[in-house]
Amino acid sequence: MNEIWRDVKYAVRQLVKAPGFTMTAVLTLALGIGANAAIFTLVHAVLMRHLPVPHPEQLVRVGDEDDCCVNGGFPDKNKYSLFSYDLYVHLRDNTPEFEQLAAMQSGVGDGSVIARKQSSSSPAQPGKGEYVSGNYFAVFGVQPAAGRLLQPSDDLANAAPVVVMGYQTWERDFARDPAVVGSTFELNAHPFTVVGVAPEGFYGDRLDVSVAYYMPMAQEPVLHAASPLLHRKGSNWVYLLGRVKPGVELGPLAAKMSGALRQWLGENVEIYKTEDGKVQLGKTTTVLVPGALGIANTQEHYATGLHLLMGIAGLVLLIACANIANLVLVRGLARRAETSIRMALGASRARLIRQILTESVVLAVLGGVAGLAVAYAGARALLALAFDRGGMMPIDAAPSPVVLGFAFGISLVTGVVFGLAPAWITSHGEPAEALRGSGRSTKEGGSLVQKTLVVVQAALSLVLLVGAGLLTRSLSKLEHQDFGLQTEHRVIVHVSPQQAGYTPEQLPGLYPTMYERLKALPGVERVGMSLYTPMEGNNWGEGVTFAGRPPTGPREDTGASWVRGNPDYFDAIGQKVVKGRGITDQDTETSRGVAVVNEAFVRKFFKNGAEPIGAHFGTDGPPSVGDMEIVGVMKDVKYNNPRRPVRPMYMRPLLQKAASNQNPKGEAGSTYIGALVIQTKGSTDGMEAQVRQTLASINSNLTVLRFETFDEQIAGQFTQDRMIARLTLMFGLLALVLAAIGLYGVTAYTVARRTPEIGIRMALGAARGSVVRMVLRDALLQAGIGLAIGIPVSLICxxxxxxxxxxxxxxxVGTLAAAAGALAVAALVAGLIPARRAASTDPVKALRSE
Incomplete structure (x- = not known):
């Protein structure tokens, strides 16, 4: 240990003596290590961090798919990850292997609850509310920050309405006032008593959901009286997470639960298509997966992108290591006389290798410490890029102990990697040869290694540049594709009349009032009202049946999406009628049922030029019932996933209900609008305040859940793509700069080493141009070899x-050519500077230096 400590002090003294070298190396390493630590901060928080609860390893999730939010019928591949509430109760009561099995709402969105303290005069505020079973907190084994948590007795039909507030809401909105516990809040215009506050640091069962209010599932029919889900057996809308008893094996338990699942489906097969149910019932199953990460929907969403960024950052670190290795090698060769003297005086090669490696590790640790600052700033930037929609994410940009350990470990490995080859080469010089001097020789032990490192840098930087180019082009095509929409001078206002306390019977009076008040605002041209809007990530859909056509088979795809809208809505989003007519003011609640379909709907259901206008269709009813008549065809518009083709869709008037629909409460629930599209004649500045004031004048509970321009809503669909493309491009440019610096360093060192040779050449009549070409040829050859290696590697990657x-x-081809051109230009610039310096060599001075 004493020898190691002496080596460390010696290494520090050597680094202090060469401040230029030290600063360059530390900054280069800080960028490489800091980039990796920043991305690992997100990887650890999103993909590896367990729920902050006791013994998370005992948690088990039932199902492994992201099936949000409300689905009906048999799931894809007959594998259940989403369940109805009654099915949950059946599984809970028939699996004593669980200490507790809890259910939780699958879809928790912004503004899913509107809350206001009953004694307060402040307007209601939107928040995220989650329905959970009464044993929800018992499954996690957490303790309240104040008051108490939900209990099974709170989740009974006749129980008093109570709620648990999220810690973040308690801290942000009420300054952790203990008087909140026991007070009455109006949730969606219904009184609830706050019985407690969730513990600090507990963010629920998912990473991306910062819940404001945890509500017992028994209260769901109260808060959503128009279309309750609680006991609707055909609607799957809850996730299941439990804590198994010690010694229980998941394989046999999964098989038992699959059997219980099939038993329940067999007893309730009337809620499905009978023929289809009998065919698929024997294949229906579910799986059990570790639940330490909770409901891992966010992990699935971000996993691919984070793994990709981690790999890219690793390549940047390799390039940085190659650069530092070249610097250390040049420095070691410059000190070869000192090394030879030490060897001549009896120092062993192992001792010299250890000394040089110690210096490299010390340098890497300094780079790692500086990299923590880069990691902190980088993690904050990553969080802003990844979660720029205002969501509260339980991720701290400050490096955690795990991230600190990662940074320290990667620093040590980096120091060994970039120091090993220089240490070996420098310590294997011949003392006599070094002391004799070899200034006129062009032979140098480190030259081949240096050039090899430059070739590797060039090849890796090309790989990153190609990846950055492809992702940037992909993002550009995503953002600038034809969505079929017009977004200029349009804002999206998300609202919820249902949460404001309106019943379906009150909507025919509410909608005209909202329309007239908003239309009267200065500068407003159109006010569209709809169930949901394009590109907000929502989708309503079901199978359709046509009058006069034979019944469809159980495996025939009859699905189509649909949306409700008022007459102004479709013009407001820029969706034009191409045949027939659109929705008009005459399409009222009591008029005949109509629908306007899109072109994709016509292509799917009216082949061989069949005429769609006048055709009748229904949804759940028999084929002979056609309670919607197609009166028009509209242009295609992308509504949900921007990467997929336009879905077949039909558009319905706001308040019309389909007579054949076997779920009248669901039909009534769909008549609640979810968004307003306001088209203005000019700028939308100041519109938000006017809209909020107008809605509040109608009803104080009619609050704005989210306000954004149409362009902002669409841009929000590409957050992850934008983050990956920007970071890849940044890393690619950083790699290019590092490769250029590496090439410049090797070329400059080669020129300095060959100064006598160049002096002799020029003394013998060599022109300046020939010297420049000689140096550039060597530099471009290294870059060319890097290109030759990098292109096939890029195609593989x-x-x-x-x-x-x-x-x-x-x-x-264009991306490959652009990346290769960028690398060639960088190599030309990196080689030209030392080439011009070589051409300016004074032969007399060069020979005198010998």
Whole structure:
């Protein structure tokens, strides 16, 4: 240990003596290590961090798919991850292997609850509310920050309405006032007593949901009286998470639960298509997966992108290591006389290697410490890019102990990696040769290694540049594709009349009032009202049946999406009628049922030029019932996933109900609008305040859940793509700069070493141009070899980003050419500077230096 400590002090003294070298190396390493630590901060928080609860390893999730939010019928592949509440009760009561099995709402969105303290004069505020079973907190084994948590007795039909407030809401909105516990709040215009506050640091069962209010599932029919889900057996809307008893094996338990699942479905097969149910019932199953990460929907959403960024950051670190290795090697060769003297005086090669490696590790640790600052700033930037929609994420940009350990470990490995080859080469010089001097010789032990490192840098930087180019082109195509929409001078206002306390019977009086008040605002041209809007990530859909056509088979795809809208809505989003007519003011609640379909609907259901206008269709009823008549065809508009083709859709008037629909409460629930599209004649500045004031004048509970421009809503669909493309481009440019610096360093060192040779050449009549060409030829040769290696490697690596690409081929010639051109230009610039310096060599001075 004493020897190691002496080596460390000696290394520090040597680094202090060379401040230029030390600063360059530390900054280079800080960028490489800091980038990796920043991305690992997100990887650890999103993909590896367990729920902050006791013994998270005992938690088990039933199902492994992201099936949000409300689904009906049999799921894809007959594998259940989403359940109805009654099915949950059946599974809970028939699996004593669980200490507790809890249910929780699958879809928790912004503004899913509107809350206001009953004694307060402040307007109601939107928040995220989650329905949970009474044993929800018992499953996690957590303790309240104040008051008490929900109990099974709170989740009974006749129980008093109570709620648990999220800690973040308690801290942010009420300054942790203990008087909140026991007070009455109006949730969606219904009184609830706050019985407690969730513990600090507990963010629920998912990473991306910062819940404001935890509500017993028994209260769901109270808060959503128009279309309750609680005991609707055909609606799957809850996730299941439990804590198993010690010694229980998941395999046999999964088989038992699958049997209980099939038993319940067999007893309730009337809620499905009978023929289809009998065919598939024997194949229906569910799986059990570890639940330490909770409901891992966010992990699934971000996993591919984070793994890709981690790999890219690793390549940048390799390039940085190659750069530092070149610097250390040049420095070691410059000190070879000192090394030779020490060897001549008896120092062993192992001792010298250890000394040089110690210096490299000390340098790497300094780079790692500086990299923590880069990691902190980088993590904050990543969080802003990844979660820029205002969501509260339980991720701290400050490095955690795990991230600190990662940074320290990667620093040590980095120090060994970039120091090993220079240490070996420098310590294996011949003392006599070094002391004799070899200034006129062009032979140098480190030259081949240096050039090899430059070639590796060039090849890796090309790989990153190609990846960055492909992802940037893909993002551009995503953002600038034809959505079929007009977004200029339009804002989206998300509202919820249902949460404001309106019943379906009150909507015919509410909608005209909202329309007239908002239309009267200065500068407003149109006011569209709809169930949901394009590109907000929502989708309503079900199978359709046509009058006069034979029954469809159980495996025939009859699905179509649908949306409700008022006459202004479709013009407000820029969706034009191409045949027939659109929805008009005459399409009222009591008039005949009509629908306007899109072109994709016509292509799917009216083949061979069949006429869609006048056709009748229904949803759940028999084929002979056609309670919607197609009166028009509209242009295609993308509504949900921007990467997929336009879905077949039909548009319905706001208040019309389909007579054949077997779920009248669901039909009534769909008549609640979820968004307003306001088109203005000019700028939308100041519109938010006017809209909020107008809605509050109608009803103080009619609050704005979210306000954004149409462009902002669409841009929000590309947050992850934008983050990955920008970071990849940044890393690619950083790699290019590092490769250029590496090439410049090797070329400059070669020129300095060959100064006598160049002096002799020029003394013998060599022109300046020939010297420049000689130096550039060597530099461009290294870059060319890097290109030759990098192009096939890039084509191989493209397979790992194919899933992120949109309408861009992995072997895109333009991107490859642009990346190769950028590398060639960088190599030319890096080689030209030392080449011009070499051409300016004074032969007399060069020979005198010998």
């Amino acid at each position: 493209v397979r790992y980003v194919k899933s992120q690409l949109f309408e861009v081929s992995g072997n895109d």
